[in-house]
Amino acid sequence: MLIDAIGAAFVLLGSGDAALWRIVQVSLTTCLLALLIATPVAVWLGYAIASRLFFGRRMVIWLTQVSLSLPTVLIGLLLYLVLSRPGPAGQLHWLFSQSGLVAGQVLIALPVLIAFTLAAVQAADPRLAETAITLGASHTRVMWTVLREVRFGVMAAIISGFGRVISEVGCAMMVGGNIAGETRTITTAIALETSKGEFAQGIALGVVLIAIALIINGGLLLLQGDAR
Template identity: 40%
Template sequence: MDLLIEGFKKAIEMLLSGNPEIFEITWLTLRVSLTSILISTFIGIPLGILIGLTSFRGRRLLLVLINIGMGLPPVVAGLWITMLLWRSGPLGSFSLLYSPIAIVMAQVLVSLPIIIGLTSSAFQQIDEKMLMQLKSLGATKLQTISLLIKETRIAILAAVIAGFGRVIAEVGAAMMVGGNIRGETRILTTSIVMEVSKGNFDIALALSFILMTLAFIITFLLTILQQRKKSNETNYSVR
């Protein structure tokens, strides 16, 4: 218990002292995590809609692969990205390994299947009668998709929240492709692992409190947005 209290005090002290390294690590963590989830969202939601609404050969196998990807171990994702960016790899000439871009690529790899899988699942559960009704009313494909997105937006936001939770807590792949280089690729999760290995549990706990605060704030904002939409829909239906 004393260790937790000391860790919390250390976190407050590090923040109030204006430690530039802590702010740099926190900012980089926030930047790569938000970039990763935005990329995964912009790619994953359209793909999830496409897979959820259409029928094609190999669709079932694709869904199996997506579901497997939802549980992809981060170290495996890190290994694949490392091989891709290695000097002798396909993208080795770009010298992206051990850079924030490499961390973003690894985080996209672990979060993208989650957003695709949960989004496609939400669209697969749409009542076929609704689709037939929209078609009978003469709605275009664009109008139909727009209306269906509004119908499933709570589930879509849940997919984004789940994806963000995966990237903000990711450590294995970030350590492998980023190298935890001070001032360049060191983020909160990799810093915590490093401090624990050095026996600095008070600093590790302080960093963990900062990380949890970041995760809480962003998840809280996304949840408020999600529930506000639900509340608006409930009020509209009552009227």
């Protein structure tokens, strides 16, 4: 039975099934948009926390690290309450829409991006920023100099954020509603098809998810110069 399901999955992938590739399109579109929104904010916050001393800095770092462990279904629940009709943002009508899905993915990606950027900047040689300041560089120039030095760490942060977002199911199910052709993502579709006993499409989408992970991480290796 398993062999038959795997064979049917590859047949489904090769047939160019419109419903299957629409699910992949929705997942990639929303994930990339969420990262586009979250990355500039998170990288700036990660750099600011790492490079500045302020009251409550340790608490901020601790909360950032704690937020990495929050279940995505809990984030989905909180966002559901905010976006529901009686909620404070109910007038936006984002619940069960791609906008709400993207909002949830932004909230999931932010802690990962901030934490990884923070770690990368803290690991950088402090003399780099000191030298730039001595040469008269502005705060913005110093920031770009340091971020350029730790660019591979920032790239790893972005890829880790993408991986967490595209693989999560709890928030996408609660906020997106798993609506076919609109908010049905790869992970929610796998959960749905498996519960229905339709293993072929679930396996096919799993293969696509693994392929995406391999391609993205392979690209990072090539950029880092570790692959030959």
